[in-house]
Amino acid sequence: MSTVWFALRMLRRDLRAGELHLLVAALVVAVAALTAVGFFTDRLRQSLEREANQLLGADLLLTSDHPWPQDMAVKAGEYGLAVVETRTFPSMVSLGRGDRLRTQLAEIKAVSAGYPLRGQLRIAPGVNRADAPANGIPAPGTIWIDERLATVLSAQVGDMLSVGTLALRVGSVLTLEPDRGLNFFSVAPRLLLNNADLMGTGLVQPGSRITYRLLLAGETQSVSAFRSLAEKSIGRGQRIEDAQNGRPEIRTALARAQAFLGLSALLTVVLAAVAIALASRRYMQRHLDSCAVMRCLGATQGLLLRVFLCQFALLGMFSAAAGCLIGFFAHFVLHAWLAQLLVTPLPLPGLLPALQGSVIGVMLLFGFSMPPLLQLKGVSTLRVLRRELSPGTLPSLSLLGGYALGFAVLAGLMFWVAGEIRLGAYVVAGFLLAMLLFAGAARVAIRIASLLRGRVRAGGRGGIGWRYGLASLERHSTASVVQIVALAMAFMALLLLTATRNDLLDAWRQAIPLDAPNRFVVNIQPDQLDRVQRAFADEHLKTEFSPMVRGRLARVNGVELAPESYEDERARRLIDREFNLSYRLDLPAGNVVSAGRWFETGDAGRGVASVEEGLATTLGLKTGDKLEFVIGGEPVIVQVIGLRKLNWDSMRVNFFVLTPPAALASYPASWITSFYLAPSQADFVNRLVAEFPNLTVIDVAAVLQQLQSMTQRVSQAVQFVFLFTLMAGIVVLYAALASAAEERRYELALMRALGAQRVQLRGALLAELAVVGGLAGLIASLAAIAVGQMLAHAVFKFEVAVNLPLPLVATLGGAVLVTAAGWFAASRLLNVPPLDALRSGG
Structure with missing residues (x-):
């Protein structure tokens, strides 16, 4: 207890003195990013698990692209299972006649009595009206339309809609369909009708893209037994789905979105790990003297290690709690963007993401702070008399092993977030390669800047400041490389999600000719071909x-x-x-x-x-x-x-x-x-569908617009997570500058003692910060352009012009941002009296 009390007092003192602010900031940002994503994905997971059967509408789902044999439903009944049949396909529906005719592509779903077997349909008497559970399915002669279809057609309950060759009355507005899942997978709005009306519509024709489903429900043992039987007779184009593998398109899309968000948060963790390592090293340097004094007063190495471990454990718990709290509130922003893609409501998250974020934060803290702590434990008592930075008794090989352990922890975290070994290996290798390339480019650039410093001909005090700043980059090359690499990774991620993404979208739009077809007509039957061709010829449509x-x-x-x-x-x-x-x-x-x-x-x-x-x-x-x-x-x-x-x-x-x-x-x-249908000819589609009700006209522009809207929401969410990445990058910069503060303080004091003026030293610091930020922005922009070109050629298969202004903009933006952020960390060095710095020995 005395050790814990002493560690608590040291923690309070160091926090008041500002010794641990960087560690706290790095941990809070990392945990907040992880838990923000974790809380949102946990809500998705709970929704899928709690409502798994409702998402299917049954306990077991048999899906096929051709009709199921009649004996399949008979066999299911023999096992005591309830059976419901549905058939789904796209088709055109229309409302009104003559000049008031309105048409719309809809997803038609014909259901039999008893649908759904799990979950509940909900209907309302009109758009934006209170809904209630439905009693059965639409009666023959009536249909239920969802709110999107009602809005597009301006349809109301009681109106007559033409579905194929039948005119059916709108009975209600469909507000909830349990097995629909994600509304962006149903690009067209939904129309629900009774199975008895389907054949009368004349829409079931050769070539019709109909999905046939048998919904089954019953006792668990009966469902399992029937599944074993059905698996033996499953043929091509048929599949069996249950609560575990059901709605694979939903789970796949959500898994990809979660992985994207998770990897975004992971980049924040990588930067936070760098910041923790730098801040821990600075903490070690500033506490060598106090540890040496405590050793002289009788403190053992074991006691020092226990005190610091206890102090960092308390720090980790405090920071993790703050990060979890920020992440909990931040996840509501993700929810506001992404939950609109879901039909089913999301339950509140559990405590598991907070626990995972806290564990990861503590692992990062000890993984990258343990080597400096071991150095503090092994400090020599002679340091009281001799002020060299003694590494203590820890061999350099063990020190490298300690950092290697931290990187192993980080790599394991990357595998955990990626979710699979293969993807994790790609991610780890990709980050490692990027860091090596960035580090090499940064080191070469720093060397070139150092060689060119003698050619600076600005003259006067400004020229001296710039030359000294460039020389300082070379003297502190390792710290400068770390700063540039960390910032370049953050900048590259942001550029990929902003400028480069916009370049790809613009190239995609430009790749499509202005007069490219924007409508598709399918399901034209052979006996209709001549008449349909004449209809197009009459409108002079190519x-x-x-x-x-x-x-x-x-x-x-x-x-x-x-x-x-x-x-x-x-x-x-x-x-x-x-x-x-x-x-x-x-x-x-x-x-x-x-x-x-x-x-x-x-x-x-x-x-x-x-x-x-x-x-x-x-x-x-x-x-x-x-x-x-x-x-x-x-x-x-x-x-x-x-x-x-x-x-x-x-x-x-x-x-x-x-x-x-x-x-x-x-x-x-x-x-x-x-x-291609010009806006002035929009009425042609209405007249075509009125004459040929079985035709399906697909408005490609509307489909692309909806899919782009979905992509926009996901990318906005990812960019929000990357705000944490940007904050982590700033923390890295601050930590890198602060870790060298003692050495900079002595150098600046010596320069001032030798006659240098504040304006010259200020110019040196600003030059160094501007070069660091400019190089990071330049490297990041070149990498973002390279990745964008690779995506354009390998994934999207089109040409994209190189964004020539991007390197210049990124270089200037990086220089301004880093100078503004780093100035707060370095400006106080100019206020230290030269005599104080020289007396302290640096």
């Missing part, structure tokens, strides 16, 4: 119609394929779904043959195919391979004679696989087209 045949890739070179045949997740998804195949003889615009050849006259009656280059890479296909597709239950074999590179930015209709007409023309097909 368009090209393509046949679309749906088929599943079953074999390559006689080898049967399955999702398990591939490790790549995209390849698994492609194999598990049907492809949209098409046929033609001429090479489509925007397509370039990259391998093999295009169809020739002699290929008209042959079973050959041209495959998109990206698909071939993903699935490991090459020219000469024989592909077997299953179309309508019949096998169709084609040989790959060429690969094509597509211009996806053209927004034209593109296909992964093309064949000559003879290969596919005999199979059921629907037709698809894309076209």
Whole structure:
């Protein structure tokens, strides 16, 4: 107890003296960043776990891209399970007639009685009206529309909406649909109707993209037993989902967003670790004398170590508590941006994120402060008489081992946040490579600045100050490199999320021609093709119609394929779904043959195919391979004679696989087209859908706008987390300057004793700070440009112009920011009387 009391008194004294402010700031920022992300992700996790079955609407979900056999529902009933069927697909709906006709793409969901089996539908008598639990499903002849659809169409309860060839009455406004999950995955608004009305709409046609689901619920043992049976008969395009693997698109998207936020917080932790190491070293230097005195008064090495460990433990708990409190309030900002993407409300977070943040903060504190503490423990009593900075009895190898342990703790933390070994390895290697490159560039730049200092010809006092400042960078090269590396990492992250991201978005927008198609029309039936083409011709709209045949890739070179045949997740998804195949003889615009050849006259009656280059890479296909597709239950074999590179930015209709007409023309097909619709011709869509109710018109501009809105919200949240990164970078700068304060104080005092004036020394400090910030901004901007170019070419597949002003802006901005932040740490050195500094021995 006496040790704890003594440590508490020392902690209070050091806090009052400002000795531990940097450590507190670094820890608070790190813990706040981690817990802000942790609290929000914990709320997501609780929502998914507590409402897992509600997110499915059942205990077990069978999903297929073709109708389920009738005996599947019969077998489920034999196991005592309740069964509900749903069918979901996109289609156009309309309200009104003539000049008042309004159309909108909607996601149609037909449900049978008993839906949902878990959770509850909620409906309201109008938009922005109080809702209540629904009693059953829409009655035949009526529909429920969600608030988005009601708003877009200006529809009210009682209005008649045209769904295909049927006119159905709006019975209620749908406010909550338990198995809908995230509303940004349903780009189109939702319409719920009774399964009995579906066939009467005439929307179930060949080529219709319908998702068939069987919802099952019952006793746990019965559900498990039926699942074991169903797994034996699951075929291609079918899958089983439960509370653990259900709604994979939700979990995948949330996992990615959480990983992005987590990695953003992790960068803050990396910078905080650097700040802790620098602040601990400064603390050690300032306490060597007091430890030597205590050793002379009888304190043992063990007692000193226990006192400092106890003091830092108290400091860690205090800082962690403050960081958790800040993180708790900060996570509401993330919630305000990201929770709007969720339909289901989020419960309040638990205490686990606070516990995790506190543990991580304490681990960081002891991982990077232990080596300096061991130096304090081993200080020699002779230091009272001889004031050299003795490292004590700790060998240098052990000192390096202590820091290596701290870096191991940091690496383990990076693996923990990343969530998997492979990603963690990439992250650790990426950070290590970035730090090495930044350190090398910073060291070279400092050396060049030192060599050029003699050429400064500003003249007078300012020139002397600048030359001294540049020389000081070289003398304190290690500290300067640490400052530049830490700041460059923070600046690069911010530039990637601001300037470079905007460059990529602008390049993406510019890559799409002004007259690029902005509407797609799908589900055109063969008997409608001539009339639809005349409708486009009457409006003088340029368009090209393509046949679309749906088929599943079953074999390559006689080898049967399955999702398990591939490790790549995209390849698994492609194999598990049907492809949209098409046929033609001429090479489509925007397509370039990259391998093999295009169809020739002699290929008209042959079973050959041209495959998109990206698909071939993903699935490991090459020219000469024989592909077997299953179309309508019949096998169709084609040989790959060429690969094509597509211009996806053209927004034209593109296909992964093309064949000559003879290969596919005999199979059921629907037709698809894309076209540019000027704002002045917007009424054409209404008239087209009124004449052909089964057509689905997709407004690509609206879809992209909604997806961009979602991306904007996520990036805003990430940028908010990077505010902690910026604060950590400032703490690093302050810590780096303060750790060398004693040496700077002696040097400045000596210069003043030799006749240097304040204005000259102030110029030296400002020059040093400006060069550090400018170099950090320059290195960060060049790295951000390089990463942006890599993303543009490797990920987005388009050209992006180099942002030439960015290095200049980042250099000037970094210089101003670092000078302003560092001046508070270094300006007080000029106020120390020279005699005091010289008497203290530096």
